[in-house]
Amino acid sequence: xxxxxxxxxxxxxxxxxxxxxxxxxxWLIGEISxxxxxxxxxxxxxxxxxxxxxxxxxxxxxxxxxxxxxGLLIAFSSSFCLLKILEENETDKSILFIWILLGIFxxxxxxxFFMSLLSSYIGVRIWYGQNIVNITTxxxxxxxxxxARQPVK
Numbered sequence: 001x002x003x004x005x006x007x008x009x010x011x012x013x014x015x016x017x018x019x020x021x022x023x024x025x026x027w028l029i030g031e032i033s034x035x036x037x038x039x040x041x042x043x044x045x046x047x048x049x050x051x052x053x054x055x056x057x058x059x060x061x062x063x064x065x066x067x068x069x070x071g072l073l074i075a076f077s078s079s080f081c082l083l084k085i086l087e088e089n090e091t092d093k094s095i096l097f098i099w100i101l102l103g104i105f106x107x108x109x110x111x112x113f114f115m116s117l118l119s120s121y122i123g124v125r126i127w128y129g130q131n132i133v134n135i136t137t138x139x140x141x142x143x144x145x146x147x148a149r150q151p152v153k
Contacts, residue, residue: 011060018063019046019053022070025104029074032097033081034088042077068116075108099144107137 023046030042049070056063082101085094110133117123 011063012057015053015056015063018056018067018070019049022067022074023049025074026077029077029081029101029104032085032094032101033077034084035081038077038081064115068112071108071112071115075105075112078104078108096144096148099140099147103137103140103144106140107133110136 026042026045030039078101114130
């Protein structure tokens, strides 16, 4: 199965990974964002995330809620940043960031449904959909890197 068949080490690794993943994504969105308030809040989001993830050690099932809520926040904040970049006509300078934000939005918006059903029987039965989302997200990133390498006309 995973690292150690749902042992304590497996739970610790999963909680640590969830914290690192969300912290890095909030930081990245904060760096890419044009809005100064979002930059300020998202660069320091790891402080709040550290407090929230600590509850996952006390209540192990809380990791599902932690990942679901943070996935929604990441999806909406990445779409907000993407919209701001497109509204400001910053597309020439930040074509790579547009594709990265699009990939982040697509992944977290799509997996919201899978993650919220993760602990149920139906979540296990439709898990193959998560693989389709992963492949599509990687294709979005690939297209973004290809487009970023092309010279701007």
